[in-house]
Amino acid sequence: xxxxxxxxxxxxxxxxxxxxxxxxxxxxxxxxxxxxxxxxxxxxxxxxxxxxxxxxxxxxxxxxxxxxxxxxxxxxxxxxxxxxxxxxxxxxxxxxxxxxxxxxxxxxxxxxxxxxxxxxxxxxxxxxxxxxxxxxxxxxxxxxxxxxxxxxxxxxxxxxxxxxxxxxxxxxxxxxxxxxxxxxxxxxxxxxxxxxxxxxxxxxxxxxxxxxxxxxxxxxxxxxxxxxxxxxxxxxxxxxxxxxxxxxxxxxxxxxxxxxxxxxxxxxxxxxxxxxxxxxxxxxxxxxxxxxxxxx
Amino acid sequence: xxxxxxxxxxxxxxxxxxxxxxxxxxxxxxxxxxxxxxxxxxxxxxxxxxxxxxxxxxxxxxxx
Numbered sequence: 001x002x003x004x005x006x007x008x009x010x011x012x013x014x015x016x017x018x019x020x021x022x023x024x025x026x027x028x029x030x031x032x033x034x035x036x037x038x039x040x041x042x043x044x045x046x047x048x049x050x051x052x053x054x055x056x057x058x059x060x061x062x063x064x065x066x067x068x069x070x071x072x073x074x075x076x077x078x079x080x081x082x083x084x085x086x087x088x089x090x091x092x093x094x095x096x097x098x099x100x101x102x103x104x105x106x107x108x109x110x111x112x113x114x115x116x117x118x119x120x121x122x123x124x125x126x127x128x129x130x131x132x133x134x135x136x137x138x139x140x141x142x143x144x145x146x147x148x149x150x151x152x153x154x155x156x157x158x159x160x161x162x163x164x165x166x167x168x169x170x171x172x173x174x175x176x177x178x179x180x181x182x183x184x185x186x187x188x189x190x191x192x193x194x195x196x197x198x199x200x201x202x203x204x205x206x207x208x209x210x211x212x213x214x215x216x217x218x219x220x221x222x223x224x225x226x227x228x229x230x231x232x233x234x235x236x237x238x239x240x241x242x243x244x245x246x247x248x249x250x251x252x253x254x255x256x257x258x259x260x261x262x263x264x265x266x267x268x269x270x271x272x273x274x275x276x277x278x279x280x281x282x283x284x285x286x287x288x289x290x291x292x293x294x295x296x
Numbered sequence: 297x298x299x300x301x302x303x304x305x306x307x308x309x310x311x312x313x314x315x316x317x318x319x320x321x322x323x324x325x326x327x328x329x330x331x332x333x334x335x336x337x338x339x340x341x342x343x344x345x346x347x348x349x350x351x352x353x354x355x356x357x358x359x360x
Contacts, residue, residue, distance in 0.1 A: 183349060187333055
């Protein structure tokens with residue numbers, strides 16, 4: 001037991017710490033603090049334990065014990081389903097919903113972070129088994145850094161240019177940068193929108209970006225992020241001036257309108273720029289010969 | 297409009313009443329523009345619906 005104690009310890013510690021570093025309770029309010037936090041850490045610990053124990057099990061000739069890595073895969077898949085269901089249930093009460101695409105992205109990220117914790121723990125325990133404590137710690141540090149790079153995805157700023165856009169009314173139709181957004185019937189609402197509303201225009205940088213922004217789930221994620229960061233003047237049951245994103249069908253540019261609590265154009269644009277590009281929205285027509293031919 | 301979205305109510309200023317033939321929802325007649333706006337606000341709160349202006353003296357309320 002003592003022979004493997006160090007291997008186990010370094011593995012479990014690396015995996016759990018790796019999961020801790022990947023956990024961010026940020027503006028997205030996910031995971032919820034503190035109960036969600038505890039759940040994530042506990043599952044990370046379990047993943048780390050499974051990863052750490054694989055090496056001593058194989059070294060001791062207990063090959064069948066390694067099959068519980070497969071069990072872990074099944075469990076993580078179940079957990080992803082659970083997370084998706086619970087977030088989807090909360091969606092109904094959200095005034096500016098995340099959208100099912102964003103939720104799917106969150107559930108997938110949750111699952112993949114547990115796998116990364118397991119992999120980190122496996123790598124660290126392998127290094128400890130052959131190289132001792134210092135090898136294990138070095139492997140642990142490398143894995144944590146690697147996780148940091150794997151965790152990051154693209155944000156909207158990288159695929160589109162975000163510019164402020166003027167709001168105006170043509171009759172009852174609200175227009176942002178000349179793109180029609182919605183019909184506002186009440187004159188009092190129109191005055192409020194002109195006085196307090198903000199508009200932005202997202203110009204895709206290339207055809208890949210245009211196809212990505214075309215996705216409704218991506219646009220919903222942009223609205224949700226902007227609403228979370230600058231606040232939004234909507235209430236349950238009221239449909240006066242909801243945030244809206246509309247595409248200019250000719251150019252592929254997206255116009256975004258919001259009536260924020262914080263009337264700060266820079267913050268609004270920053271919120272849009274920081275929105276993650278959803279995995280399920282990402283499109284690469286330029287990666288195909290047909291797409292490239294169509295583009296020129 | 298999507299399947300669940302339908303016109304819940306229509307408000308007209310009385311000189312535009314001939315522009316609408318009503319099927320199911322109620323038609324509210326108002327004397328002038330300020331009254332039409334006011335009624336729009338009240339109905340919007342009551343029905344949780346959005347008011348849209350058809351630019352011919354007619355407003356419709358739709359729940360999106």
